[in-house]
Amino acid sequence: MGIIVQKYGGTSVAGPEEIRRVARRVVDAARAGNKVCVVVSAMGDTTDRLLDLAREVSPSPHPREQDMLLTAGERISIALVSMAINDLGHEAVSFTGSQAGIVTDESHGRARIVDMRAKRVVEALADDKIVIVAGFQGVSESSKDVTTLGRGGSDTTAVAIAAAVKADVCEIYTDVDGVYTADPRIEPKARKRREVSFEEMLELSASGARVLMLRSVEYARNHGVKIHVRSSFNETEGTWIVNEEDMLEQAIISGIAHDTSEAKVTIQSVPDQPGVAVRVFRPLADAGVNIDMIVQNVSAEGHTDISFTLPKVDIAAAEPILTNLAAEVGAGGFTIDPDIAKVSVIGAGMKSHPGVAADVFEAIADAGINIEIISTSSIRISCVIRASEVQRAVNVVHDRLKLAEDIHLDGDLGEHAA
Amino acid sequence: MGIIVQKYGGTSVAGPEEIRRVARRVVDAARAGNKVCVVVSAMGDTTDRLLDLAREVSPSPHPREQDMLLTAGERISIALVSMAINDLGHEAVSFTGSQAGIVTDESHGRARIVDMRAKRVVEALADDKIVIVAGFQGVSESSKDVTTLGRGGSDTTAVAIAAAVKADVCEIYTDVDGVYTADPRIEPKARKRREVSFEEMLELSASGARVLMLRSVEYARNHGVKIHVRSSFNETEGTWIVNEEDMLEQAIISGIAHDTSEAKVTIQSVPDQPGVAVRVFRPLADAGVNIDMIVQNVSAEGHTDISFTLPKVDIAAAEPILTNLAAEVGAGGFTIDPDIAKVSVIGAGMKSHPGVAADVFEAIADAGINIEIISTSSIRISCVIRASEVQRAVNVVHDRLKLAEDIHLDGDLGEHAA
Numbered sequence: 139m140g141i142i143v144q145k146y147g148g149t150s151v152a153g154p155e156e157i158r159r160v161a162r163r164v165v166d167a168a169r170a171g172n173k174v175c176v177v178v179s180a181m182g183d184t185t186d187r188l189l190d191l192a193r194e195v196s197p198s199p200h201p202r203e204q205d206m207l208l209t210a211g212e213r214i215s216i217a218l219v220s221m222a223i224n225d226l227g228h229e230a231v232s233f234t235g236s237q238a239g240i241v242t243d244e245s246h247g248r249a250r251i252v253d254m255r256a257k258r259v260v261e262a263l264a265d266d267k268i269v270i271v272a273g274f275q276g277v278s279e280s281s282k283d284v285t286t287l288g289r290g291g292s293d294t295t296a297v298a299i300a301a302a303v304k305a306d307v308c309e310i311y312t313d314v315d316g317v318y319t320a321d322p323r324i325e326p327k328a329r330k331r332r333e334v335s336f337e338e339m340l341e342l343s344a345s346g347a348r349v350l351m352l353r354s355v356e357y358a359r360n361h362g363v364k365i366h367v368r369s370s371f372n373e374t375e376g377t378w379i380v381n382e383e384d385m386l387e388q389a390i391i392s393g394i395a396h397d398t399s400e401a402k403v404t405i406q407s408v409p410d411q412p413g414v415a416v417r418v419f420r421p422l423a424d425a426g427v428n429i430d431m432i433v434q435n436v437s438a439e440g441h442t443d444i445s446f447t448l449p450k451v452d453i454a455a456a457e458p459i460l461t462n463l464a465a466e467v468g469a470g471g472f473t474i475d476p477d478i479a480k481v482s483v484i485g486a487g488m489k490s491h492p493g494v495a496a497d498v499f500e501a502i503a504d505a506g507i508n509i510e511i512i513s514t515s516s517i518r519i520s521c522v523i524r525a526s527e528v529q530r531a532v533n534v535v536h537d538r539l540k541l542a543e544d545i546h547l548d549g550d551l552g553e554h555a556a
Numbered sequence: 557m558g559i560i561v562q563k564y565g566g567t568s569v570a571g572p573e574e575i576r577r578v579a580r581r582v583v584d585a586a587r588a589g590n591k592v593c594v595v596v597s598a599m600g601d602t603t604d605r606l607l608d609l610a611r612e613v614s615p616s617p618h619p620r621e622q623d624m625l626l627t628a629g630e631r632i633s634i635a636l637v638s639m640a641i642n643d644l645g646h647e648a649v650s651f652t653g654s655q656a657g658i659v660t661d662e663s664h665g666r667a668r669i670v671d672m673r674a675k676r677v678v679e680a681l682a683d684d685k686i687v688i689v690a691g692f693q694g695v696s697e698s699s700k701d702v703t704t705l706g707r708g709g710s711d712t713t714a715v716a717i718a719a720a721v722k723a724d725v726c727e728i729y730t731d732v733d734g735v736y737t738a739d740p741r742i743e744p745k746a747r748k749r750r751e752v753s754f755e756e757m758l759e760l761s762a763s764g765a766r767v768l769m770l771r772s773v774e775y776a777r778n779h780g781v782k783i784h785v786r787s788s789f790n791e792t793e794g795t796w797i798v799n800e801e802d803m804l805e806q807a808i809i810s811g812i813a814h815d816t817s818e819a820k821v822t823i824q825s826v827p828d829q830p831g832v833a834v835r836v837f838r839p840l841a842d843a844g845v846n847i848d849m850i851v852q853n854v855s856a857e858g859h860t861d862i863s864f865t866l867p868k869v870d871i872a873a874a875e876p877i878l879t880n881l882a883a884e885v886g887a888g889g890f891t892i893d894p895d896i897a898k899v900s901v902i903g904a905g906m907k908s909h910p911g912v913a914a915d916v917f918e919a920i921a922d923a924g925i926n927i928e929i930i931s932t933s934s935i936r937i938s939c940v941i942r943a944s945e946v947q948r949a950v951n952v953v954h955d956r957l958k959l960a961e962d963i964h965l966d967g968d969l970g971e972h973a974a
Contacts, residue, residue, distance in 0.1 A: 154612040191572070192636065195575055195576065195636045207636065211628075220621045221617045222614060225618075232624050237700070282676075
């Protein structure tokens, strides 16, 4: 009994069959006495197909118009889900992002929610209707244009709606049934977590775990929205994302994330002068390039190498800037290496267990894998290695940290073992 | 130099290639010094594919949700057309029906425009932007829900926008290059008209000519919007739909329309009493069945046969009502005959040339074709015949009325002859 927000991703509403199954699941939750609001993504690969269509028409699609185009995807899925629920005898009503009151800034393609005016959603729930909201989309504050929240934005929509309607839980339905100690596709011994703290989930998402979009976790933490990540294909309890103080048990290590979407840039032989880092990173930031790990090697003869990682998708934007600035700062040149992977170990318990970093480095070294960059936070250790070694690195670290046999064994152990 | 509204149908924006061609045509009009607003339909068969999808999900799709679904189609096409125009170096901006201020009643699937609040369109045109508006859709006055205007509704959108922005002309681009004296697919000698009056076009549309939706012609007449029907595949001058008093020349006969979308119902041996017609037609009207031609034969022995036509799509709704009322009024029974066609001759000049009807009947009789029902207005004669005879009937009437060699021969003669 309460208010539940359920979010279904593209694979959960891939076709008519899947849509009817989602409808049954939603109606079950309503018949159990809950008020239910459902956030859905576009069906299957609709968004990719619309992007392909845009590129067939235009070499560089206008951002405002691309958002207008892409939002057609969720419009289709909310209408179909709502039809299917109505057919089951429960009144349902669909709302676009704009109708649901999701107000964003003007950044087409990666808009941020700046206000929630969910009056229509609140009223429809009060009328005992099941509300279907289009994920991923909003309307801009000043120009009243349609915007999108970026890849995975439906998670953020769900959390924002959950905060606005004061939901008891925001259930994120996906094709995995929770957050694992590592990606089960490359680590057969990976174990599902019962709980993960917001802080750990933030680091996991930022480090490449794809289960939840980073921004949705931030939003949930800031607004105190409890998230339950679970599978739309079974009834298994998934993973709860909660405040650290609300956790029933606290593991030392939450899990391992890996990321092969970044490239490594090295600017060689940069004169080692005050302010040189600003001159390097300011123009990249101004161009919207997301710099991740930065290391500056020890200076030798007044020169130093600066290395950092950036998303591969930003290489095209970064390259001309790098060419300019290498000349400007008098550097020896630069290299871009796309064949890297980042392996990150995340755990709030690391704050009180200083030996974890050494264990991680040792496990990787024992496997003969070279670590190229290291970066850490109080609850995260990240290592850049060759992309070809990523699975082996995850396996040896998972073994060394005994994540398969965590102190919180809860019966899930081995469930996903190959 | 002026304000032009251009409307492109689904075949004109069927794919990326077609969309880029439309974009060039639009930009040409803008570069010639005009302010241009473009109304587009959904790409190719998108609307039909979305309807199929709806039926795969739901046996009887919820009307509100079906409108939410279908409006995704124009959303896709406006975004793509706008991208293509932006690529040609002219600023363009797309608006949904709601954003363009098209306010309708609540009748999902066949909404009527009740107000135009085209502030955003007017402002964007004043800013020298090319404005792209989604056809076929609006937003309901009270519930703020997305609505659709019914099949062919994009024509109405175009005319309504043209009225709202005080356009000099509303150009309807289609896959034929104008209004013909008959459908060129069945009458090779059909001749394109230079001008047709609103009244004639209303009768032509109501009689089955598919070139313009009836409601768009009504709207244009009521708001004094000049329509130019022309082909998106060439630069040929099309047909102008204008006020009768603005016509440069007035033909006696405007053209022949035919319609095979109706069925004929005959209720047999109805007691010939006052009020019986009301008892027959009131329940059909209440069920939303569109009755067209009605004839009541001479009474014989206190009983009469009542025949009328109705759209074939309304048969399912009409049949149970007919069964009831045949019993109620004590009729002998009823038959539904779907194998009929209606051939109509339309011309404002008929008012002053009373011999036209006789010519039409004689031509059809000479061809050995039986006329089953006749109905006339001051500018129209319609005959119901067997569906199998429709092409021959059109041909003989076209010949008899000398429509291929009209007094206003204007060089188009024979352009489309086989």
